[in-house]
Amino acid sequence: MCEANAYLERDGKEELILESVDIIEPEDGKVFIRNIFGEQKVLNGRIKKISLIDHKILLEEIG
Amino acid sequence: MCEANAYLERDGKEELILESVDIIEPEDGKVFIRNIFGEQKVLNGRIKKISLIDHKILLEEIG
Incomplete structure (x- = not known):
């Protein structure tokens, strides 16, 4: 399967926030993500x- | 393989701009993409x- 895991970079660490992500939609300072389980x-x-290739989505907080 | 194809939406059409994309990095109103062939x-x-799941990256021009 070709989904990826989403991580949030915070305080220099990467925190797993959602596995098996399919959809990624950035909008107005936000990022919407949805995985294959809904x-x-x-x-x-x-x-x-x-x-x-690494199945990795790295997000960061703004500001 | 789990790469995706990148399309640019322009004038209501989707134009294929790069196949087999691995890396996507948005920065300051630009998007950098690189595929598995370099x-x-x-x-x-x-x-x-x-x-x-659809192996699809949809980009749009700003403005």
């Missing part, structure tokens, strides 16, 4: 880096 | 939506 989250932040 | 592009724009 779980979804909205984070205040931005996408820092995505590596599909 | 090809890379920098677009003036933003990520509109990514669906990993």
